[in-house]
Every structure is written in structure tokens, then in C-alpha cells.
Amino acid sequence: MKGPLVSVIVRSKDRLPWLLELLDRLLEQEGVPFEVVVIEQSGEKDQDRLRALLARAEMDPRLRVVRRPPMPPAAARNEGVRHSRGEILLFIDDDDLPVGRQWILAHAKQYEDPACLGVTGRWVLREGEGFPYACEERAYRRCMVFSPVLRLPWSYARQQRPKRGIEILGGSNASVRRSVVERVGGWHESVIEGEENGFSLRLLQAKQPHEYLLFSPEPVMLRRLNVPGGLERRTLPLAERVFRQLEYLHRVIAVYYPWRVRLLYPAYLVALIHRVAVELLDDSLLLGRFSRYLAVAKLIVFSPLFVIYGWWRLIRGNGP
Incomplete structure (x- = not known):
């Protein structure tokens, strides 16, 4: 397939072994012109792998490695965009892997429709x-x-049916037109947690009625649970699940809808607990109906303590 250049943007910090494995899969992709831009934020500890990464970039013109000190996720996204050249921007995290050799192509072909602004896989x-x-x-x-x-955002991005008219671009395995990023103004770097949802909220306000976002089950991404600091949400303790919901409420929703949050704060707390309960009931890693119901019962009984604990963590971290 001939088409516009796709820039695959990877943010990475202190995960060089997993980053190198990811690059192996990315550089095997077929069917569409692409480049890979890595915003590499690791320290100087793993010199051997760092040299291997830089050597690979010297040998393969499709790979560009930009070394930076640690920065917030949104800032790293914007940095990746600045160093990229593609008309289509495709994001994947360093603890994830594309499945198959046509993962980039599965994103790129959706943009044959000029009304498609972005794709989540x-x-x-x-x-x-x-x-x-x-x-x-x-x-x-x-x-x-x-x-x-x-x-409040729902994900359910493991379901298997295409869906036109979604509202959220995911943080990983998600692509967007460069022109859309320029229209919206990039990612707000003051938002630390859930920056992709803040971007999506502004995109919904900026898009035209005929334009749309798409969920496509074709570009499949493997999320690795054994990566230090990686995605382990599905195995998180109850208190941590509640805290992450509170953190999102204070750091994203309250930024874009401050008066709504102030007026409806008790309703938000109830909704957050309900969201965690639904996640537990849908959780495929909690084997057996009894385990799921037991987890929900614990959540309901101890939810006041979990909320107080979450507030304490937000205050301790200078959160709002």
C-alpha cells in the first residue's frame, strides 16, 4: 500500500531490554512507509543496551532516537511529534508489542477516508x-x-467489533492525523495522568460534525504485564484502583470541567466506586464468579477508607 508516511512514536524510560524487543517488531512491519521516533529518557546505567540502541539507529534510517531527561508523558508525546515527519502519528508504549507485521498498515488504511481523524486499536x-x-x-x-x-472514560478496548464515532483515542495503539494535533494544540503538559483523555476531550470540541474517531479491532497490540512499571492495572489492589480513579478526577476532569466537578463531587465519588466495581465484574483475570463478587463486596465495605487514602496520597503529592 502506498500512502502517507506514518511516524511511530515511542516514549521510553528505563526499559531498554523491552524497548529493543519492541523495535525488533516495529522494524519488521510491512506494507506502508514508516519511521520510528523514540523519545529515550533512561539514565546511564545500562550502557551496553544504550549503545546497541544508538548503533541500530545509525544503521537504519527509519529509526530516530532522541535522548532527553525524564519528562511528563504529555511532554514526551509533544517531543515525539516535533521530531517526526509523518502525516499520520501512531503511538505505542515501550511495554507493549504490535501483533503481526501489518500492524502499522492496519492503522494507515483507515485514513483513506479523509473524515477519519484518529484510530484506536x-x-x-x-x-x-x-x-x-x-x-x-x-x-x-x-x-x-x-x-x-x-x-468519565470507559475503555473496553479488548472487544472485537469495529465502532465508528468513539470519543477517546487510547494512550497506546492509537493513531491520529498530524493536522488534528496541530488543530488541537498537542497534549497539555500540565496534565500528568490521563493526558490522552484530556487530548480527546479537546478533540471532541474541535472536530467537525462529519469527522469521526474509529475503534478498529484490526491493529492488535499485546500488553505485557511482566514489565517493571508497566501495565498491571488488571492485577492492582483495590486501594490502588480507587486512587487511580481519584487521580484522574482531580488531574483531568477537574481541569476541563472544574465547576461540574465541584457541584457534583459526591456523585463523582459514587460513580468512581461503581466504575471500579464494574471493572472487577468484567475482569477476566479474576477467575470465577465468586472471586469477582468477593472483590466487589470488599470494595463496597471499605470504599470510604479507600477514598480517604486516595485523598491523602493526592495531598501528599501536592495534588489538587
Whole structure:
């Protein structure tokens, strides 16, 4: 397929072994012109792998490594955009892997429709996994959208049906036109957690009625749970799950809808606990119905303590 250049942007920090494995898969991609831009933020500890990374960039003109001190996720995204040349920007995290050699192509072909502004792909925990959710229709309905009143995000990005008109571009395995990033103004670097959702909220305000975002199950990404500091949300303790919801409320929703959060704060707390409960009931890693119901019961009983603990962590971290 001939088409516009795709820039694959990778943010990486202190994960050189996993980054090198990711690059092996990216540089094997077929069917579309692409480049890979790595915003590398590791220290100087692993000199051997760092030299291997820089040597690979010297040998392969498709790979560009930009070394920077540690920076917030949104700042790293913007830095990657500045150093890229493609018309299509495709993001993947260093603890993830593309499945197959046409992963980039699966994103790029969606942009043959000029009304398509961005694409979020499907992710899996195991290659070839079946349907992971308890309710297929609920998963499809809530796939990559915000709740209508409170504007809290739903993911369900492991479901397997295409969906046009989603509202959220994921943080990884997500692509967007460069012109859209320029229209919206990039990612707000003051937002530390959930920067992709803040970007999506502004994109929804800026897009035209005929334009749309797409969820496509074709570009599949493997999320690795054994990477230090990587995605382990599905195995997080209850207190940590509640804290992450609170952190998102204070650091993203409150930024874009401050008065809504102030007026409806008790409703937000109830909604956050409900969201965690639904995640637990849908969690394919909690084997057995009894385990899921037991986790939900613990959540309900101890939710006041979890919320107080979350507030304490936010205050301790100078959160709002």
C-alpha cells in the first residue's frame, strides 16, 4: 500500500531490554512507509543496551532516537511529534508489542477516508485470546467513550467489533492525523495522568460534525504485564484502583470541567466506586464468579477508607 508516511512514536524510560524487543517488531512491519521516533529518557546505567540502541539507529534510517531527561508523558508525546515527519502519528508504549507485521498498515488504511481523524486499536493480554468481557453488548456500547454527564472514560478496548464515532483515542495503539494535533494544540503538559483523555476531550470540541474517531479491532497490540512499571492495572489492589480513579478526577476532569466537578463531587465519588466495581465484574483475570463478587463486596465495605487514602496520597503529592 502506498500512502502517507506514518511516524511511530515511542516514549521510553528505563526499559531498554523491552524497548529493543519492541523495535525488533516495529522494524519488521510491512506494507506502508514508516519511521520510528523514540523519545529515550533512561539514565546511564545500562550502557551496553544504550549503545546497541544508538548503533541500530545509525544503521537504519527509519529509526530516530532522541535522548532527553525524564519528562511528563504529555511532554514526551509533544517531543515525539516535533521530531517526526509523518502525516499520520501512531503511538505505542515501550511495554507493549504490535501483533503481526501489518500492524502499522492496519492503522494507515483507515485514513483513506479523509473524515477519519484518529484510530484506536484493540489490545490483548495473550495472542489469540477470546472475548474477555462478561457482557458483549455493554463492552461494545462503552468502548472508548465518555459517560454522558460526568465525562468519565470507559475503555473496553479488548472487544472485537469495529465502532465508528468513539470519543477517546487510547494512550497506546492509537493513531491520529498530524493536522488534528496541530488543530488541537498537542497534549497539555500540565496534565500528568490521563493526558490522552484530556487530548480527546479537546478533540471532541474541535472536530467537525462529519469527522469521526474509529475503534478498529484490526491493529492488535499485546500488553505485557511482566514489565517493571508497566501495565498491571488488571492485577492492582483495590486501594490502588480507587486512587487511580481519584487521580484522574482531580488531574483531568477537574481541569476541563472544574465547576461540574465541584457541584457534583459526591456523585463523582459514587460513580468512581461503581466504575471500579464494574471493572472487577468484567475482569477476566479474576477467575470465577465468586472471586469477582468477593472483590466487589470488599470494595463496597471499605470504599470510604479507600477514598480517604486516595485523598491523602493526592495531598501528599501536592495534588489538587
